[in-house]
Amino acid sequence: MIAYQVVFHQIPTQKYLRGHNSSFGSLFSGISSNYDNDISFHPSDADTDNEESEDEFIEEHNVNFVSEMKYVVFNSQLKQLFNKCLGDNQCAAPVVELDYRHKGSLVIVNGTCLHNHHFEWRSQPLSNKMAIGNLLLAASILYSGNTYTTAAEFFDTFKLKFFSENDFYYIQRKYLLPVVNSMWNSQQQQLLSEYEGNTDLIVAGDGRSDSPGHSAAFGTYSLMDTKTNAVLATSVVKVTEVNNSYSMEKEGLIRCLNQLEEAHVTVTTLATERHPQISKLMKDEYSTISHQYDVWHMSKSIKKKRAAAAKRRECAELQPWIKSIGNHFW
Structure with a gap:
């Protein structure tokens, strides 16, 4: 759920969170349940007896960890918090032993006081063994359009504890990207449902490759409603799925039109650039759609x-x- 909330802080969408439980005990329900594979978690580092109470604490307070303020704390200032015992007995005896451990941006402090009482303190709340700060940092990097390399250079210069590149891509792959896909599919279904029965739908289509020329490895194709500028369909094509990179645009268009057909959306007019394969495709297989050429591309060609x-x-x-x-x- 935290990953969903970060999306909506970056892309405000009021309707999407309706009906979702904000409890952090079931933080990632519906996305992935294989938490034991979390590479930032080591069983030896955790007190298994406290796992249930940890989740209960999160649920009871129902804190919005996305909008909650966070602070940068210096190590020298942090040590001042552990001069006296913080154990359950609260004996306030002097602390004679401190052990610091880090898991990404999370710091865990284990202490022992003069009376041999033990305590543990974490700088971040946990949910299902995942440090919420690590998740929020990874989400903030991805959803703000930044890269791990840029963020890592900043944190390294500032000497701020940060997780590894492997951890970042693990969190992205397991939690963040499924959230983006889920949000996109939900919004697209809602959007396309508004076009059912439309008898005058004019869309513009265009493709884009990851590199110019005929050496592209990936290509995307999108269809946009010319009246509302809403993107109705988009697809990604890998060059190995077609004969060559030149054919990716045609394949992308076919997939987009199929998406609209499956959603019972009827296209009456399609405007594209003068791609020979697309022109032939529209003439042979989509003759019911009025195919027109994009004026901008034609003007560019004339110039x-x-x-x-x-x-x-x-x-x-x-x-x-x-x-x-x-x-x-x-």
């Missing part, structure tokens, strides 16, 4: 051809007219 022609001596007088021709075409 490019006029610019090339103007470089020839006999067409030099064309140069001042290039921009006006493009404007007229629009």
